[in-house]
Amino acid sequence: MSDMEETEGTESPVAPHRVIGTPPPSPRLLGSSPVPQEHETALDLVSDEEEFLDEHIEGLPPDDPRSVVHGKRAERVVVACFTLAFIAGCGFIAAYVGLGVTTVDKTLRSNLALGFSLSVMLLALGLGALIWVRHLMPNVEVTQERHDLRSKEIDRQALEQTFKEGTANSQFVKRPLVRRTLMLGTLPLLAAPVVLLRDLGPQPGTSLRHTVWSPGRRLLVQGTNKPITPAEFSAPGSMITIVPDGYEDDADALTEAAVILIKFRPGELHIPTRHQGSTLVGTMNWTVDNIVAYSKICTHVGCPVALYEQTTHHILCPCHQSTFEATTGATVIFGPAARPLPQLPMTTDSSGFLVARSDFTEPVGPSFWERG
Amino acid sequence: MSRPAVNNDTDFEVSKPLKGTAGWLDDRFGGARGVRTYLLRKVYPDHWSFLLGEIALYSFIILLLTGTFLSLFFVPSTTEVTYHGSYVKLDGIRMSEAYASTLRISFDVRGGLLIRQIHHWAADLFVAALMVHMLRVFFTGAFRKPREVNWLIGVTLFALALIEGLFGYSLPDDQLSGAGLRIFEGTLQGIPIVGTYLAYFLFGGPFPGHDIVPRMYIIHVLLVPGILLALIGAHVFIMFWQKHTQMPGKGNTERNVVGQASYPYFVAKTSAWFIFIFGALALLSTFASINPVWLYGPYTPVAISSASQPDFYMGILEGALRVMPAWEWNFLGHTVTFSVLIPFALPLGIILGGAAFWPFFERWATGDKAYHHINDRPRNAPVRTGVGIGAVVFYGVLWIEGANDVVADKLQIPLYTVTWIARVAVIVAPIIAYFITKRICLGLQRKDRNELLHGYESGIIRQLPNGEFIEVHQPANEERLAVLEAKKVTALLPAPGSEDDNGVPAPSARGMLGKARAVANRAFAEAIPVETDGHGNGHHGNGHAVTGEEHEAVGAPGSTALPPGDGGEE
Numbered sequence: 029m030s031d032m033e034e035t036e037g038t039e040s041p042v043a044p045h046r047v048i049g050t051p052p053p054s055p056r057l058l059g060s061s062p063v064p065q066e067h068e069t070a071l072d073l074v075s076d077e078e079e080f081l082d083e084h085i086e087g088l089p090p091d092d093p094r095s096v097v098h099g100k101r102a103e104r105v106v107v108a109c110f111t112l113a114f115i116a117g118c119g120f121i122a123a124y125v126g127l128g129v130t131t132v133d134k135t136l137r138s139n140l141a142l143g144f145s146l147s148v149m150l151l152a153l154g155l156g157a158l159i160w161v162r163h164l165m166p167n168v169e170v171t172q173e174r175h176d177l178r179s180k181e182i183d184r185q186a187l188e189q190t191f192k193e194g195t196a197n198s199q200f201v202k203r204p205l206v207r208r209t210l211m212l213g214t215l216p217l218l219a220a221p222v223v224l225l226r227d228l229g230p231q232p233g234t235s236l237r238h239t240v241w242s243p244g245r246r247l248l249v250q251g252t253n254k255p256i257t258p259a260e261f262s263a264p265g266s267m268i269t270i271v272p273d274g275y276e277d278d279a280d281a282l283t284e285a286a287v288i289l290i291k292f293r294p295g296e297l298h299i300p301t302r303h304q305g306s307t308l309v310g311t312m313n314w315t316v317d318n319i320v321a322y323s324k325i326c327t328h329v330g331c332p333v334a335l336y337e338q339t340t341h342h343i344l345c346p347c348h349q350s351t352f353e354a355t356t357g358a359t360v361i362f363g364p365a366a367r368p369l370p371q372l373p374m375t376t377d378s379s380g381f382l383v384a385r386s387d388f389t390e391p392v393g394p395s396f397w398e399r400g
Numbered sequence: 401m402s403r404p405a406v407n408n409d410t411d412f413e414v415s416k417p418l419k420g421t422a423g424w425l426d427d428r429f430g431g432a433r434g435v436r437t438y439l440l441r442k443v444y445p446d447h448w449s450f451l452l453g454e455i456a457l458y459s460f461i462i463l464l465l466t467g468t469f470l471s472l473f474f475v476p477s478t479t480e481v482t483y484h485g486s487y488v489k490l491d492g493i494r495m496s497e498a499y500a501s502t503l504r505i506s507f508d509v510r511g512g513l514l515i516r517q518i519h520h521w522a523a524d525l526f527v528a529a530l531m532v533h534m535l536r537v538f539f540t541g542a543f544r545k546p547r548e549v550n551w552l553i554g555v556t557l558f559a560l561a562l563i564e565g566l567f568g569y570s571l572p573d574d575q576l577s578g579a580g581l582r583i584f585e586g587t588l589q590g591i592p593i594v595g596t597y598l599a600y601f602l603f604g605g606p607f608p609g610h611d612i613v614p615r616m617y618i619i620h621v622l623l624v625p626g627i628l629l630a631l632i633g634a635h636v637f638i639m640f641w642q643k644h645t646q647m648p649g650k651g652n653t654e655r656n657v658v659g660q661a662s663y664p665y666f667v668a669k670t671s672a673w674f675i676f677i678f679g680a681l682a683l684l685s686t687f688a689s690i691n692p693v694w695l696y697g698p699y700t701p702v703a704i705s706s707a708s709q710p711d712f713y714m715g716i717l718e719g720a721l722r723v724m725p726a727w728e729w730n731f732l733g734h735t736v737t738f739s740v741l742i743p744f745a746l747p748l749g750i751i752l753g754g755a756a757f758w759p760f761f762e763r764w765a766t767g768d769k770a771y772h773h774i775n776d777r778p779r780n781a782p783v784r785t786g787v788g789i790g791a792v793v794f795y796g797v798l799w800i801e802g803a804n805d806v807v808a809d810k811l812q813i814p815l816y817t818v819t820w821i822a823r824v825a826v827i828v829a830p831i832i833a834y835f836i837t838k839r840i841c842l843g844l845q846r847k848d849r850n851e852l853l854h855g856y857e858s859g860i861i862r863q864l865p866n867g868e869f870i871e872v873h874q875p876a877n878e879e880r881l882a883v884l885e886a887k888k889v890t891a892l893l894p895a896p897g898s899e900d901d902n903g904v905p906a907p908s909a910r911g912m913l914g915k916a917r918a919v920a921n922r923a924f925a926e927a928i929p930v931e932t933d934g935h936g937n938g939h940h941g942n943g944h945a946v947t948g949e950e951h952e953a954v955g956a957p958g959s960t961a962l963p964p965g966d967g968g969e970e
Contacts, residue, residue, distance in 0.1 A: 129510050131486055139513045143686025146514070150679030157672035165665060171651065171658045172443040174643055174773060177546050228601040228611075235606060236589075236596065250702060269702055277494070283582070283607050283701040324702060329586030329721065329740060330607070331579060332704045346704055347583060348722045349805065349815060362816055364721060364739040366728035394586035395728060395737040396596045 082171040102163035109156030116148035232398070237391045239272075239285040241372060246273040247287065247321070247382040255381040256289075258317040264293040265338035269324060272384075284392055286324035286332060287372050288343070289382075290354055294318055296341070299357040299371070305400060307389045310357035314373035316382060321372040322358045323392040326350055328365035330394045343369070366395065444666040445646035445659035449540070451673060452533040458674045459526035460632060462681060466519040467621065473509055475501040476617035478573065478610045487694050495573075495698035498613050502572040502693055517685035523565050524690075525681065527713040530558050534755065538788050540775035542645045544768075548759045550638045555756045557631050559748075560624055562713055567620040569691060569711055573613055576691075578699030580710050582607060583721070590740035608701065645775050648886030650879045654773050709803060716795055719802030720747045723822045747798055751791060758787075765920035766890045779848070780887045782841035783924050789837040790830035797826045838926075845887070845928035851876055852884045852930055890925040893918060 123141035128134055179187075200207055246255045250269040253276045261268065267290045275281035297318055301311045314320075322343070324332050331347035336354070342361070343352040350363030358369035370392050373385035391399055426432050444450075477497040483490050485500070486507040505512040534554060537543055543551035566584070570577040585607045588599040604611030646652050646659070660666055696705075710718055720743030727738035762784065763769065778785040800807060801822035808815040855873035862872050876884065 124510055127510070129486065129508060129512075132488070132507060135486060135507045135513060138510060140686060142511050143514045143682055147679050147683040147686055150675050150682055154672045154676035154679055157668060157675065161665060161668045161672065165668070168661065168665070169658065170441070170443050170661050171656050172441075172643075174655050174657055177642060177771070225601065229604040229609075230600060232596040232600045271702065279608050279699070279701050280606050286702040329583045329590075331582065331586075332702050334704050346708060346805070347579065348718075349819065350726075360726055362819075364724040364726055364743075366726040366737060366739055394589050395735045395740065396589040397592050397594075397734050397736075398596060399735040400730070400733050 083168060085166050085168050099164060102159055106156045106160045106164070109152045109159065113149045113152035113156065116145045116152060119145035120149060232396075236284075236393070236396055236399075239387055239392060240275050240278075240281045241272055241285055241384045241387045243384065243386050244377060245384045246377070247271075247289065247374070247384065248273050248276060250276075250286075255379075257380045258319055258376065258382065259380075261289065261291055261319060261382075264291050264296075264318070266291055267336035267338075267343075269332075269334075270321065283330070284325065287321050288324045288333065288336070289319060289321050290336065290343075292318045292320070292341075292355065296355055298355055302357075304390055309390050310368070310371055311373075314371055314385060316374050316376060319374070319382070320354070321374050321382075322352075322354070322369040323372065323388060325369075325393040326365055327360075327367040327369060327392075328363070328394060333369065440661065440663035442640070442662040442666075443643075443657050443659045444662060445644050445652075445657060447647050449536045450644065452529055452536050454670060454673055455529035455677055456526055456533055457632065457636070458677045459522045459529055459681075460628065461674070462522045462678055463519060463526060464625065464629075466515045466522065467625075469515045470505060470512075470519055471621055473501060473505045473512065474498070474571070474617075476571065476614045478608070478613050490694065490697070493698065496613070498571060498573040499693070499698045502574070506694060514682070514685055517688075517690050518681050520569070520690045521681050521684050521688075523568060524711060524713075525677075527558075527561050527565055527711075530554075530561055531713075534558060535788065535792070538755070538758070539778040539785055540645070540647075541772060541781055541784065542775050543759045544772040545763070546642055546771055547638075547645070550635055550642075551759055552756055553631050553635045553638070555752055557628065557635065559752055560628055560631070562748075564620060564624045564628065565711055565713055567616040567624070571613065571616055571620060572691075572693045573699050574693040575696040575699050575703060575705070576693075576708055578608065578701075579704050579708055580714070581612065582701065587721075587740050587744050590737040590744070592734070592736055592741075608699070643773070645773055648774050648777065648883045650882040652774060652882070654771065657773070709806075712799075715799040715802035716747050716751075717743060717802075719798035719800065719804070719822070720744075722804055723798065723801045723819060723826060725823070747795075751795060754791065758784075761920075762924075765917060766924050767893050767921065768890065774886060777883070777887070779841040779844040780927070782838040782845075782926065785841050786834040786838040790834040793833040794826060794830040797822055797829055801826070842926070842928055848884050848887070849928055849930050852881070856880075885930075887927075887930065889927045889929060890921070892925045893921040 120142060123138065123145055127138040127141055129138050195201060247270045248254060249256050250271045253271070255273070256270075267288055270287040270289050271282060272285050272287075275285060297312070297315060297320060299310045299312050299315070299320070302309055322333075324334075326333050326345040326347065328345065328348055328350050331345050333343050333345045333350075333352065335344040335346055336342070337344065341354040343354050343358060344350075345352075345363070345365065348364050350365030351361050352358040352365070352369055353361050357371060360366065360368060370388045370390050372388055374382055375385045377383045422432075475497040479497045480494050481497050481500050483493050483495055483500050483503065485491075485503055487503050490503065502516075505516055507513070537551065537554070566580075570581050570584075585599050585603060588602065589595045591598060600606070602612065602615070603609045604615075643657050644659075646657060649658070652658050660669075697703075709715070721740070724739045724743055727742075729736045729738065776784075778788075801819065804818045804822065805815060807813070808818045855875045858872050858874040860872040860874075861869055863869055
């Protein structure tokens, strides 16, 4: 313990030790950093309130010359901030009046002027207010008592008693038939809002099982909206998007009916035939001249499968990276999609244009409960 | 502090109109005493982390202000129009009125672009501030009795904020948000039994239809904001009624609240804070473009771009969809798509459900039924902090996986590898994070104990008469001691299978649930005690602040040495 005395006896500097989140011991913004001291103030006017236990001001006494100098400095900075805010605010109004927005360039100029003046105005106001609080207002620390949140036992009992009396007077307990018919009476009222929501939309019915594709409907190239012959789509490895004739711009129809067309080299395509329930899916004779048509709607949650890598024959959905093998009937090789992209049966019509043989033989797009 | 203390300069006249108005009101409502005591002299404790909730509150107010402005110009309709506005690149393009009016706000209304961007940035800041505020409340245990209800309101606010944000950024009907909406609709369809009906009723038929934009609009501008406003009001009022928590510190007890009076300090500071946040958002919106819908074009169901990202708070759902393997069952002739259902329900279910459940779980596991007005330091609740960090890591893995294509591209890692790493990490990483965090907490507790018993390392080297060099330890100051001594250790409940003197098993430890509780309790009770290493109560920093003797003490039986390198701040 002799060591202790030695330590306390020497005037070794106290190493800084500050809890994160507390203000630094001295105001750094405005020069001087006098040693803090505390002095109590009288609890004026609060003698009738036990709530406030303590109140004291941290900092220098107001008549100390250092705090007078400090206050004057702070005041000047605050005034400068507020004046800047006024000027910037005037600039904002001037920018609104003076700068029009009839072209993109003018819009950007206006946005810059308005935004910059607004920012300066707000930040200057905020900074001024902050310096005002931190350097002009005395730091009065108040200690307030916490009261019990829980009520006194006698009050709780009184409440219970009053509730019991009221319930007894209402006869709610005594007359069960009244009580039960009341509940019965309000039951339809509770159901009414749900019933009223019925006309929000049609019942799904079987609409998710069908698209607008029908036998003989032409495949149009998206963008140009022109029909296409197998000869016009002769470059192997390319992919184009197809829309159904008559529904080129119908978003509702395209959400289900959009198709991708891929051309392969002879011998690359191996579409296994398989049955899903009673429907036949994936057959080679639905293709024309090594061209195959798959639904463009991902079987995961319905994004368009827009990416095709011709060296690997992978179709990729950019949303969640479900990857489909194009040569084997768009089977899933990675990602969250659980089913292959449905294949659209195709043939050519008398003019040689690609047309649908029929609708898709299975539902396209995301899974749903009734899909089976 | 060199502040001029001027609170006895009260010999000035209150201006006549002010005094007159106050008198007029008091004649009619009374309440001078209440206004003085509860509004003007209400005490607010001060800590930087208490400002986080205020950011959320003020972002919300800014959202209301800017949103009102936007609603004066936005047309919530999918009626098709041909665009002829200032943005010539889309001239003559057919688009919905919603998209056209968004372009009009951006290019043909003075200040429209700025307000739109402030609205969007404020929405992101709102959700981000909610998250950080929730983490603060969680890690400091501020959700404990009596504040469980306010915590539940907060969790509800967070969930509503996500819906509000999703519907808000979907309104302009641009290509990016349209794709997001399609994902939302495809996910709804995946819900067993009612999914297709839900989707058809919400969208008024097959996707996209013409009903969804006006419906989202009224939900976005009236229904959800109305509920948010009411809940925020309740949230703030409950905080006011129960009084704010405070951090441990000198003079702070469970029976008092120490801080600054509402008038003028808190009012002035919080007003400055509001203006600062508004200013920061304005600055951000001036120089940082957000959601430039004119670049995306109007929505069409056949197009999409790669690297499409939703707003950041939807990233966890996006990542959950991407991380899932293709699981789908055929159940009695019905399709059950787990690859959609699990991402939809599980991650947010774990985060939000877990958050809502936690206060009650902790109460059950610790058996702690006391009121808590002094916050915990996160290190003093290692299990809670570990679970919280585990949840953050779980969220973070899914959030990063939501941008797996960007990660793969930037880091030159194969895309599928990124997804596989995420598949493993989403399960393993939170568990590892839990244990690491718990160990770090206990290590910090040891550091605290050493500081309490022996003072802190002052950085002053001294040579002893025998030539030995030592580092002088100095006693922590009063404020610091108050913080260190505020640690509370969870009481140990009876161990599973333990019996009392008569051979009767303790009631709390009976059955499966009792055993589970005892296991949880033991985890919660693991802590570094501050008073049981043979030094008795002599830990007030005045007897041990020194030298060679203490290095022995650190290694003495019953105490554990500070692990090397473990000197970091929290």
